[in-house]
Amino acid sequence: FYIFRSVDEDRKIEYKAAVKIQSWFRGCTVRAYLRYLNKMVIFIQKWWRGYQSRRYFRRMVETAYFIMKMNFYNEMAVRIQKRWRGYNVRKYIHNYYALKKYLEAISVNNEIVRNELQEYAEMKENEEKRKDLEKKEKEKKYQARKMHYLLSTEQIAGIYNSPFRKSPDPMELLLRKSKPLSHRRQQIKSPLGCELYDWPTCKRPPAFSTVQPLPPIGRQKPQGPFRDTAEVLRQRYKPLEPTLRVAASINSPLEKAREEMKREEWRNRIHDNEFLPFSSYNKNEKYDPSIHRSGKYGQETYGIKHFREVQPKKWVADKDFQTVLPSIVLFEKFGKTYSRTGQIV
């Protein structure tokens, strides 16, 4: 019985020991397994977080780069606008020098106008005076003709030829010059006359008597046998008949070819949208390549920006190819319009 109990107890002790060992061992394996899992998970998470943050970092770098570029462009644009606005205002809106010149021109013009008006006024005054003088002269002559009998004779000196005077009075001279007035004439002559009806047509100011009559234009007969008028007119009004070279435009074969091409393209395009496969239907994120994959500061430019390798060392005459024929206009602009960094954000 004691033997069985001790064996039993030994068995219990062994059993417990075995259980302990097994439990400890299982615990160890499980722990080792968990540790292994943990490590794996950590590894995956590490890799994933690294990837996300690298992506985020790349995005940040790209935005910062973009903002820097845009600031730079804005500054440059401000400079251009500043210059342009100054120029615009100074040239067109408030051109100081042009204004000054204009005002000077106006004062010069005013001077001219004033002088001319002054001359005109003087001319009118002279005209008035001359008219007055003429009238007086006419009056005097008329009086002289009327009083012709007051002329002095050989025997008796007339009124105007007093012996006490050194030379006869001007009236005397007038009397001597004038023809005696006949009776018939006296009735018709009206002393004043209507001045206004002197200028019946009133379309031009009166011509002054001091203006010399122009010399006659030498009437030389035109010489020679003349062509028939009909012929001359036909020659003069012949319509223009340009040659074919002049009539067609310079670029015509080229232009025609371009028109052809345009029309072809327009015809053959079925629809303008890009064809998207179904698997990419829900994907709207573009793949961001890692920095290692991308080019130096962006993507590799060959094949996208330029596609002709240039090796100046191999050139024959130290000169690049020259475009002799005009290239296709659209392709000339490739890569030369405003930069594509704006498309990133």
Added chain:
Amino acid sequence: NSGVMALLRPLLLDVIPTIQQTAALALGRLANYNDDLAEAVVKGDILPQLVCSLSEQNRFYKKAAAFVLRAVGKHSPQLAQAIVHCGALEMLVICLEDFDPGVKEAASWALGYIARHNSELSQAVVDAGAVPLLVLCIQEPEIALKRIAASTLSDISKHSPELAQTVVDAGAIAHLAQMILNPDAKLKRQVLSALSQIAKHSVDLAELVVEAEIFPVVLTCLKDSDEYVKKNGATLIREIAKHTPELSQLIVNAGGVAAVIDCIGSCRGTVRLPGIMMLGYVAAHSENLSMAVIVSKGIPPLCACLIEEPEDHIKAAAAWALGQVGRHTPEHARAVAVANVLPTLLAMYMDTRSSEDLQMKASILTKKALKNILQKCTYLPALEPLLHDAPPNIMKYIVGQFSKVLPHDSKARRLFVTTGGLKKVQEIKAEPGSLLQEYINTINNCYPEEIVR
């Protein structure tokens, strides 16, 4: 008066033509003399008689009858209306087609007097088809006929743009423009007045008048020896200049400003008024134009007008014109201030403040002119004398200007103190918080405390 109408009336129907003519002439002279007599002529039912017998009579009768109509029509619109009622207009238009120039003259004179009163009567005249015939009359060789026809056209077109347009459509402008060259002074008066009545209504009409190439020629009219020719010429240029800046620019480019300025300088009295207003209109359009006025030496004659003229409305017009010239920029205000005209304006404003209607308008215009010039004036020596005399509402502008300029200019500050301006500013009493007080504070802040006290 003593039953003479009743006696004259049967004489009009007499067999002998001389008696008819003399009776008509007598009636005309009676009606010409007085309103009441003209009314008596109308009441005595004489007009229908005249009108009926007009068509078959000879030219002396027609002349006398047209004289009667003219004498009746000139007194008042009602009498003219009576004439229109009895169908006289058609008769007058028939007279216009007559061969004798005397008849045409009398007929167009009568039409002119009728059309003068108001626009309905003018419309009636136009509806009777008178305008083309008048334009034909203008082309006739006799000067008296031209004069009367031009004055009738002027009376017709002065009422409304449509009437002016009718006159223009009949091709009047070209003939009127040609006649500006005529040496006769009275004809020129009428022609210029007709053109100015046409041009005053709208921009298009003014442009039509300008297109008739009047421009350098009209300036010779401004040098004519006759006062009224100068006045009407200046009126024409004024009516053209007042519409748009482009038209004013045209006038300035043609040297019109110089001519008008000389004209103002050489005349006296109301003849100057349209020239002054023309300068005001030109200067009002834009600052370049007012600079052009200044450059053409426009300010001295305007100042002379302001000082010399006895009449209030001319003074008011000169003040207004100066205000328009000076109100654009400090440069302009300086040009006006240098001519020493601000004290005169101020004196005028204070003078005319306590009077009746016309002077009220003058004082309003002077006040506006002063205000406008002062708001831009930075020429301090001219503002100083004003400080001493000005009333409070002008004072605030003056002090305002000082407060704008003094903080920046040290020499001006020194001058201000030495001429006693600062003392004067201290003496001004102003309510605290008002603009005036702020300005005074600004000025006081420019100086150290001791000087202020």
